[in-house]
């Protein structure tokens with residue numbers, strides 16, 4: 001028959017043209033406009049890669065479609081959106097020494113020495129993801145530790161939160177840092193450990209990665225993301241080099257994951273985007289949406305700016321990065337040209353400062369500017385109600401809570417935990433709650449994040465019953481955080497974040513029904529297939545699915 005011949009031709013040329021596709025016999029679920037779980041078992045996709053119709057079991061199927069895919073009853077979810085990740089860093093990280101899981105300084109030294117002995121390692125050795133909280137003595141590594149492993153080449157090892165890093169003596173020599181060097185404001189140096197703003201002293205001297213390395217990194221990052229079912233991401237701090245890499249990949253037709261980009265400060269923003277946010281490029285794969293600023297550091301390295309001193313170091317309240325006027329000026333400059341503003345705030349003082357700035361700006365610019373606070377990790381309970389009123393989106397990372405729960409009690413003390421990772425309290429005020437992972441700080445896998453959101457426990461179910469379980473959210477809220485709400489937070493809810501008609505048919509087939517799974521089983525969910533705009537772009541190979 002003519003039509004089947006035509007279909008065959010389309011199949012053979014399926015990269016260039018898409019016709020109507022019926023994905024049928026699936027166990028599909030998404031979050032509907034009202035925030036409820038919505039079940040369906042068929043999906044009709046048009047030749048533009050967008051959803052035409054979601055089908056229930058009794059809905060008649062179109063008699064004629066060009067392609068019919070039998071889902072064999074498997075579970076289907078909308079493509080997941082990470083509302084806060086670092087695409088470039090994830091990519092470059094794949095080319096560096098990965099120290100995650102290192103359990104002692106001795107092991108760190110041994111892994112460093114063995115990486116340095118491989119011929120593939122560049123002259124400057126960059127490592128990442130160590131965490132002294134996993135060491136028995138919780139001691140930070142020092143330059144002397146690193147010198148013992150690699151004395152002759154520069155070494156720079158970044159802590160898991162990205163806010164602190166340790167240099168060996170060769171790195172400090174090349175950077176011109178001596179014992180007389182003073183840390184800049186907002187930074188600290190101690191035994192070769194460079195915290196927050198002090199990191200720039202070394203980072204400015206690290207040779208920039210080559211374009212070919214960046215391209216390879218982005219390709220690796222994209223492959224990882226698709227394999228975890230992440231079809232869109234807010235890139236929270238895009239440098240000009242990151243942007244150029246994404247443009248190169250887009251121009252070459254190699255960009256698949258959709259990136260909502262937030263420039264790393266005003267200068268790169270204006271240089272990249274000029275006077276207004278860019279339109280979507282490459283079939284809605286890339287858009288420069290706004291800008292990211294930092295109000296403080298992170299809790300692990302005591303850089304988060306608190307209203308009262310740290311419980312485990314009463315001499316400090318952390319680091320304030322900007323005064324109120326500067327924050328308001330920067331945010332206002334960006335908002336004036338309709339750029340979206342996202343500000344990193346971890347400590348309760350930083351959050352109060354950013355909320356205050358947004359409240360003022362909301363008066364000037366109206367409330368649908370999608371003001372974003374990245375992390376919103378420790379809030380004074382008195383400030384929580386202010387978020388919704390000023391139209392502020394809380395962009396939060398459930399796996400930060402499960403990674404941090406040991407440390408956060410030490411830093412804050414038991415009396416200051418009521419507004420910590422307070423997802424439910426925040427959502428209850430009517431504020432938008434978007435979820436992400438902050439990869440590569442955490443794994444980009446959203447399923448441990450969904451599990452943490454509903455259980456306040458890690459993938460192993462620890463601690464039993466969850467940490468401060470009163471802040472759990474429902475599965476619908478958790479899934480919305482990684483789909484609909486993450487799209488809203490990126491001003492992309494008109495095309496992403498659901499499988500409503502008119503939205504892109506970005507979806508994933510997974511190995512279990514998360515609506516009936518225990519949290520530890522949700523965390524272990526494996527993605528089997530990832531589809532974008534109605535086309536399969538990633539598939540777990542049978543050897544991997546064992």
Ligand SMILES: [Zn+2]
Pocket residue numbers: 084085086236438
């Ligand atoms: Zn981040």
